[in-house]
Amino acid sequence: MKNTAVVLSIFMVLFIVAMALNSCSNENANKEIKIPDQVSYNFHIRPILSDNCFACHGPDANKREAGLRLDTEAGAYAALKENPDQHAIVPGSTNKSQVIKRIFSEDASEKMPPPESNLTITDFERNLIKKWVEQGGVYEKHWAFEPPIKKTIPIPDNDEWSHNPIDGFIFAKMEEKGLTPSPKAEEGYLLKRLSLDLTGLPPTSEEVRLFNSGQKSWEEMIDHYLNKPAYGEKLALLWLDISRYADSFGYQNDNIRTQWPYRDWVIHAFNKNIPYDKFLTWQFAGDLLPEPNREQLLATAFNRNHKVTEEEGVIHEEYRMEYVLDKTNTFSKVILGMTMECAQCHDHKYDPISQKDYYNLYAFFNNTPEKGFEGGAGSAVRAKTPLMWIDTEDTEGILDFINHPDTNKVAVSIMQDLQDSVRPTFILDRGLYDAPKGEPLSPNTPDIIKPFSQELPKNRLGLVKWAFAEDHPLTSRVFVNLIWQEIFGVGLVPSSGDFGMQGKLPTHPELLDWLAVEFRESGWDIKKLIKLIVSSSTYQQSSAVSKEMLAIDPDNTYLSRFPRLRLHAELIRDMVLASSGLLVPELGGPSVKPYQPEGLWEASSSGRGELNIYRQDKGDKLYRRGIYTFIKLTLPPPSLLIFDGSNRDICQVNRNRTNTPLQALAMLNDPLVLEASRVLAEKLVANYKDEKSAIDEAFVRILGRLPKSEEEKLLKAFYVEELSRFQEDPDIAVNTLMVGDSPAAKMEEIRTAALMQVIVAIYNLEETLTKT
Template sequence: MALNSCSNENVIREASIPDQVSYNFHIRPILSDNCFACHGPDANKREAGLRLDTEAGAYAALKENPDQHAIVPGNPNKSQVIKRIFSEDASEKMPPPESNLTITDYERNLIKKWVDQGGVYEKHWAFEPPTKKTIPIPDSDEWSHNPIDGFVFAKMEDKGLSPSQKAEEGYLLKRLSLDLTGLPPTSEEVMLFGSGEKSWEEMIDLYLDKPAYGEKLALLWLDISRYADSFGYQNDNIRTQWPYRDWVIHAFNQNFPYDKFLTWQFAGDLLPDPNREQILATAFNRNHKVTEEEGVIHEEYRMEYVLDKTNTFSKVILGMTMECAQCHDHKYDPISQKDYYNLYAFFNNTPEKGFEGGAGSAVRAKTPLMWIDTDDTEGILDFVNHSDTSKVAVSIMQDFQDSIRPTFILDRGLYDAPKGEPLTANTPAIIKPFSSELQKNRLGLVEWAFADDHPLTSRVFVNLIWQEIFGTGLVPSSGDFGMQGKLPTHPKLLDWLAVEFRESGWDIKNLIKMIVSSATYQQSSAVTKAGLALDPDNTYLSRYPRLRLHAELIRDMVLSSSGLLISEIGGPSVKPYQPEGLWEASSSGRGELNIYRQDKGDKLYRRGIYTFIKLTLPPPSLLLFDGSNRDICQVNRNRTNTPLQALAMLNDPLVLEASRVLAEKLVVEYGDEKAAIDEAFIRILGRLPKDDEEKVLEEFYAEELERFKMEPVTATSTLLVGESPTSEKEAIRTAALMQVIVALYNLEETITKT
């Protein structure tokens, strides 16, 4: 089969009006972008009484002209929407010129054909429960490995594309190791796979079974759960939520089913006779920022905390921007302000306080809380890495036992402006009505979310995992499955995976294994001119995307490849190298966080997931590479390229120290410079160097060796970097090899999945 071949006709073909126009996939996005702000769900902003987001509103007689209708099904000539969007008269043209919105000629004709075909409205695709579509098996498909590939190949064919060649073994193994463990493959693993001693499936199982797997997947979840090591706000001080992070890593490594994983976090305290592990998991709800400012209004901040919990639930379970409805009915999605505060009511019954002591408090958690000591870590909480004898306080979730705090709609979202009658905890009916058989508490809410016919829970998580592996989700707007969100690029694949995930018992490792076993995943990332012309953004997955590593994983790659990494799992956060004066120059931080006290010894070489995150001033080494600042629930990260990133890789003390340490090891282990360079290359890039690469590196080494022979003092001073012990042997050879290793760390390929 020809790979990545496409004709010139395919490259230059223009979009044409489809034979059958779909409201969901063709019309709604146009109306949502251009019309719903004035003619959508928000009654307070609705113009002329016209509502275009519902069939009833669009078909109804116009308020100002009762003999006319916005849409007359099957009759574009009598439909005022068609007349207005085609009009050149500024006084009647829609959208109006002053809105700075424009509907293209293609979009106008699309809407006209839709009306001509009956103007049929459909329920928003994301609010329909997913169903397993038939797996496409095209006659020409000799490429597919599993059902994922059938869907992807069919879409490629439809777009005039074809798959890329399989990636070379070295690139493929590095990709897999980074995706499943966040660490580069070891030299031994490269040889095992390269020699054929271990198969692809065996390598997948090897990495899924490593403790590092839980740390890698926890990175995604800590962004979602807004985990940090300080309370945030101006009067910032240390908090001790890290046992929760230990639990997340433990849960992923134990392969908790996703329904259990989320149930414990949202409502572990409401389970029958909950144990201490289930209660610890509820710290998820309490990771939001907490004020320690004297003089704040208690109720204002208590409400902020409940809002955060509500918004986090809507983003991680529903994949929706429900926070828009805090102040008014949602402008685009059929979510009213009442819907929002009904959901808010599930989280509004906790004894949590808006303000509980200032930054001088010795307790590093807020009520309600649980204490963990060494006795706990010898029992059910044995996964908590608590090495000293002190007690650790963790903020957890709890509800009032004998009363229910009343919830009201808040006028314009203001804490002191309740209006109307008290609300009952409930869910938006447009998504799925809340069953009367369920308890009206957080436990009932999670049971609602995991019902077999829930339209969003499985889709949203499958999409997050896809995004983690491919850089972009099957729904590109992973935090917005609503009307303003992006349409799924492969809707049938998304639904097939969502149902398969649920039917597997919500098995996360099984989902990941299925994805990385696919031919889609194993494609080369090489770009062809034809493929680039047809699909510049790689929407249809005819190649593997080149993706820069997450900030923490860049650190992990440097530590692991150099041999500096301390692989200890869990425990309190650590403070590695950081430019002097940053914390002191900021006005944020009190008590222990007033001054940056860098850690020593092994603590300097922990994985990036354990780096201390001060909310008011996150670690600069992580922010430079688009790390999350963790102040809100975040389901995706940006990937930027800036000169500061290059400067960091060239000058970061950790990169230089790692280069020196690896050089010292290799100089001792290998008398042959070529063998030493090859070993460094394998450790850092996960593959053997090609002949031309090897030649360039050997020439560079020879140049540096000659330079340091002429300047032995410079060689010695070059090695004086970092706090790990420095060897005094072979200073000149070591310094020369160190420069080669620094160069390897600064290759674009080094910090990129290819």
């Protein structure tokens, strides 16, 4: 666009203003850290040992050096193999503890970690370990392997800010760190935040009016958004990343598959608020329930969303094993929050998970009749056996939530176990499909997490029942953490996919455990959990930041302000469609192919059959929500990847957030953004005779609030500038408006083109793409 420089100049002015407001000094960042009075193994010592020592002196027996194991009390206290009269750790005695001698040594031949390892223990960490040994060197079971306990909610004397139990824990931690809560966010920012979090869409002008006028309370708006069909679509985005949902099989001969009825079920399940225990049970083991119905069978498609090869000449058993590995790794990540895949080839180097533990878990998923290779690309059936067919009769009955646009049957891959036999499972040497070793294994779970009860069936249904036992340490913690991450950007455990010893420690352990127990005691009620979080004062804080806050807590770990978070890729698309009025709010159905750069698919040799050529959809299909965008595994949609969308080839529990020039270029030039700006401009020109009212309405639609006087002046000046440019050359105005497939309205072309440019500028504001 020829006016890109003008638009960019507006962004630069706004950026400079923002930088001036947010500039601060980090003069306090490097203050000396005080060693705590009481040193904890879990929260102080284990992270140091895990980062620097466990690779050679940890759980992996094959890599353990000098016979020394520092991850267990017995190993650390035992006599050294090479010097039986010495011990790595002697509780209470730093002089007799060889660990202390080695980490303080300057002799390269005995210093630990050794110089060649490129690992370093800081002076602070050395003194922390020394004090821990002086205090008795007490080991503790890893915090994540202990069942959560509901501790007493802190109620500080000076706390007039808290609204619910979450705030008590957050306020207590703030007070401990010398922080105070931020004031409540302005109503416009607050409503936009809530609408985006619960529906993934900006608030409508009517919702803004009702809330700002006081006709609808905060609690009423929460219930309003939780009951919208869009709520299920928003939460389903998280789950589709987890369930590795895509619309093609993946691998080189990549062709279309029809798992989309499973996506319809996920949206339906969240909107119906199916309890989390039932939600997961149906997905992992719905086929093993007594007399399972069609909905429960459809839910098991979760297990079959992994990549499937259609390449001729592959080794059947090799790929069948890959599919079982994927199911095992997905279970461990979504329920246990553990990196158990590290134990596929050897004992886990950091967590007490052996290779045998891994293949015991693998055995639960190793009894399916699916094949490694079923047929080459081009099959008319878009699913692999075991599968279920969905027809019109289903969609008029128990599967009435499926949006099936025609009368053709749809095939979906589902889960099933062998009926007349049990496939034996072995440890695979170095994880190789053709190298089984040892005796056959039985399905089992790692004792370090929770022993598997002998009363449970040794199948996937028993495995899920084990996961939802009242004293299970991880299941509720992991999901509560995912929901917290979805709202605040970072989980209470920042490493949401790793609750193990290499993972990050919880920032608010007591709050995490309180929420985990509360969630379980509520009957695994997901909507209740979300309502509890967004009802808190913590959630309703302003995102404005002061120099003092940044100096004490630059990463906002202790939540003395609300974080500013760039929207997920799909939600950027949704925001543009919804605010412009282009959005087609149809729920569910097959995936759609929106605008995409010409020739991109054709330049890739990965597509076969229907995926060899990109056939862009027309009409209403162009304006569906981002969740319905067709995902080809070998070439995911560029419009989503530019904004860090998931490529869906493995289970993913969090997304990156990057800032690149491509993102700015996309927002300035994407046909959808330009078309939405043109369509909104047409509507506003038709409905408003004065530019001020039109710009104000565009601002409210996109940002959820009225512009401030300075913003209004800047946008009005830009409008006048663009109006003058188009008046001088009307052909430019006509060409500017020729964008997008939606029909153009009869309009004042020059006025509409000028307003369109203002709307493009608003869409490109940092606040537009950010939840503040």
